[in-house]
Amino acid sequence: MGPLSGVRVVEMSNIGPGPFCGMLLADMGADVVRVARLSTSDLGFDIEPRFDLLNRGKQAVAIDLKAPEGIEAVKTMIAAADVLIEGFRPGVMERLGLGPDVCHAVNPALVYGRLTGWGQAGSMAQMAGHDINYIALTGALAGIGERGRAPVPPLNLVGDFAAGSLYLAMGILAAVIEARTSGQGQVVDGAMVDGSASLMVMHHGYRQAGMWENERGANAVDGGSPYYTTYLTSDGKYMAVGAVEARFYRLMVELLGLADQSLPGQHDKSRWDELRARLAETFLTRTRDEWTAIFSGTDACVTPVLDLDESRLSDLAHERGLFEEVDGVVGPVAAPRFARTPARVRHGTLDPSASSRDALAAWGIPPDAIEALAAKHIIPAT
Numbered sequence: 001m002g003p004l005s006g007v008r009v010v011e012m013s014n015i016g017p018g019p020f021c022g023m024l025l026a027d028m029g030a031d032v033v034r035v036a037r038l039s040t041s042d043l044g045f046d047i048e049p050r051f052d053l054l055n056r057g058k059q060a061v062a063i064d065l066k067a068p069e070g071i072e073a074v075k076t077m078i079a080a081a082d083v084l085i086e087g088f089r090p091g092v093m094e095r096l097g098l099g100p101d102v103c104h105a106v107n108p109a110l111v112y113g114r115l116t117g118w119g120q121a122g123s124m125a126q127m128a129g130h131d132i133n134y135i136a137l138t139g140a141l142a143g144i145g146e147r148g149r150a151p152v153p154p155l156n157l158v159g160d161f162a163a164g165s166l167y168l169a170m171g172i173l174a175a176v177i178e179a180r181t182s183g184q185g186q187v188v189d190g191a192m193v194d195g196s197a198s199l200m201v202m203h204h205g206y207r208q209a210g211m212w213e214n215e216r217g218a219n220a221v222d223g224g225s226p227y228y229t230t231y232l233t234s235d236g237k238y239m240a241v242g243a244v245e246a247r248f249y250r251l252m253v254e255l256l257g258l259a260d261q262s263l264p265g266q267h268d269k270s271r272w273d274e275l276r277a278r279l280a281e282t283f284l285t286r287t288r289d290e291w292t293a294i295f296s297g298t299d300a301c302v303t304p305v306l307d308l309d310e311s312r313l314s315d316l317a318h319e320r321g322l323f324e325e326v327d328g329v330v331g332p333v334a335a336p337r338f339a340r341t342p343a344r345v346r347h348g349t350l351d352p353s354a355s356s357r358d359a360l361a362a363w364g365i366p367p368d369a370i371e372a373l374a375a376k377h378i379i380p381a382t
Contacts, residue, residue: 001029001341001342001343001344002027002028002029002030002334002338002341002342002343002344003028003029003338003341003343004025004028004029004030005029005030005341006029006031007025007029007030007031007082007083007176008030008031008032008080008081008082008083009022009025009026009030009031009032009033009081009082009083009084009085010032010033010035010074010077010078010081010083010084010085011032011033011034011035011058011084011085011086012034012035012084012085012086012087012088012093012098013034013035013036013037013055013060014086014087014088015087016054016087016156016160016161016164017087017115017160017161017164017165017168017192018085018086018087018115018165019034019054019055020054020160020161020164020165021085021113021115021164021165021166021168021169021172022034022054022055022058022085023053023054023055023056023057023058024165024166024169025083025169025172026056026057026058026346027056027057027334027335027343027344027345028334028338028343029341029343030083031059031362032057032058032059033058033059033060033061033077033359033362033363034055034058034059034060034061034352035061035063035065035074035077036060036061036062036063036352037062037063037064037065038062038063038064038379038380049349049350049351050327050328050329050348050349051329051349052349053329053331053349054349055349055350056326056331056345056347056348056349057345057346057347058349058350059350059355059358059359059362059363060349060350060351060352060355060356060359061352061355061356061359061360061379062352062353062356062379062380063356063373063378063379064377064378064379065096067376067378069372069373069376069378070373070378070379071096071097071098073360073365073369073373073378073379074098075098075102075103075106076363076364076365077360077363077364077365078098078103078106078107078110079106079107080107080363080364081107081110082109082110082111082176082179083110083111083112083113083172083176084103084110084111084112084113085113085115085168085172086098086112086113086114086115087114087115087116088116089116089125089126090116090119090120090121090125090126091126093114100112100187104185107185108183108184108185109179109183109184109185110185111172111175111176111179111185111186111188112185112186112187112188113168113171113172113175113187113188113190114187114188114189114190115164115165115168115190115191115192116190116191116192117129117130117133117134117159117191117192117193118134118191118192118193119189119191119193119194120189120191130156130159130160131153131156131157131158131159131160131192132153132156132159133159134159134163134192134193134196135154135158135159135163135196136151137193137196138193138196138197138199138200139197139200139203139204140158140159140196140199140200141153142214142216143203143214143216143219143222144216144222145216145217145223146216146217146223147215147216147217147218147224148216148217149216149217151216158196158199159192159195159196160192162195162199163192163193163194163195163196163198163199164190164192164195166195167190167194167195167198168188168190171188171190172188175188218269220244221244224272225272226241226272226275226276226279227241227242227243227244227249227252227266228241228242228243228244229241229276230305231279231280231283231284232280232283232284233283233284233286233287233288233290233291234284234285234286234287235287235288235289237287237288237304237305238288238304238305239283239288239291239292239295239302239303239304239305240302240303240304240305241279241301241302242301242302242303243300243301243302244301246266247299248299248300248301249266251298251299251300252295252300252301252302255294255295255298255300255302256279256282256283257282258278258279258282261278263275263278264278288304288305289304291304292304312330321333324345326345326347326348327347327348328348329348331345333345352380353380353382354380354382356379356380357370357374357379360373360379
């Protein structure tokens with residue numbers, strides 16, 4: 001049903017950014033099979049498969065990649081694929097016998113998506129790293145946090161999922177479009193450090209124009225300004241304020257009941273601390289729900305700060321249908337939305353220990369070959 005219906009993807013299973021990239025493609029209709037290891041005990045996470053939402057909507061097969069027969073089975077799937085996604089350190093796929101040259105010999109039109117932290121080459125290419133490290137070296141982490149305090153990791157959203165998964169997905173789709181014209185595949189080098197630097201493009205421009213300070217909490221949209229931050233309410237919860245534009249700011253001040261009072265100017269940075277204190281004092285006079293009712297339906301750009309559980313139960317979640325239950329687990333619906341070819345979550349996460357045979361059959365492995373793999377314990381016997 002989705003816009004990527006008919007696109008076939010082999011995903012070499014890993015953690016975090018690679019699976020999220022594959023999930024996005026699966027949500028949009030691609031036929032994605034994740035190739036998992038027979039044992040995942042070394043990945044550092046022990047989660048019941050159905051809660052592993054990053055692998056929803058995919059077929060799943062567990063294969064011993066140290067066995068030549070296992071590698072040959074993967075090659076058979078690659079021959080039928082449009083895309084391969086891998087997120088190992090540089091050189092791992094080559095050592096397995098599944099590097100780009102080998103795969104393009106099997107399937108010349110294959111789009112080979114590679115996702116790493118530091119890229120395929122360079123002095124840091126073989127170093128371990130995580131989201132926090134990639135955004136630390138590209139200026140993003142330094143700008144997040146309160147003035148005079150340490151930088152604050154923005155979950156693992158920026159480096160892993162924005163700079164990694166989303167950039168790789170965009171690159172893969174661009175390469176698939178090109179391959180349909182040229183008949184030739186190519187390697188898409190998705191480095192999270194590249195994506196992190198790219199995400200900072202606006203801020204680099206502002207910095208060179210003299211409109212952005214390196215000090216945390218000193219700029220318009222980094223929490224430094226009184227009109228783009230959060231405020232505590234009387235019940236210990238928070239409201240988020242994003243009243244940047246003058247007309248939105250004036251409306252916020254009016255709804256706070258401060259329109260007739262003498263306040264420091266919105267953009268008078270020398271008095272931002274004073275203005276923030278006045279706004280903070282006012283927000284403390286009501287509960288979060290009371291302020292939500294006051295600002296609801298207005299252009300003041302003031303909204304409640306919801307936690308994960310509250311976000312699933314909010315009015316917005318119900319109106320937009322932001323979440324759905326699939327196979328007993330609630331997760332976000334597929335995004336973005338398409339008018340004619342809707343994206344959807346087809347099923348929950350499959351356990352490769354139980355789904356390997358069906359996945360291999362769907363990807364063209366003959367029944368006798370599947371039985372032979374099971375007999376040699378190259379795939380799960382069940």
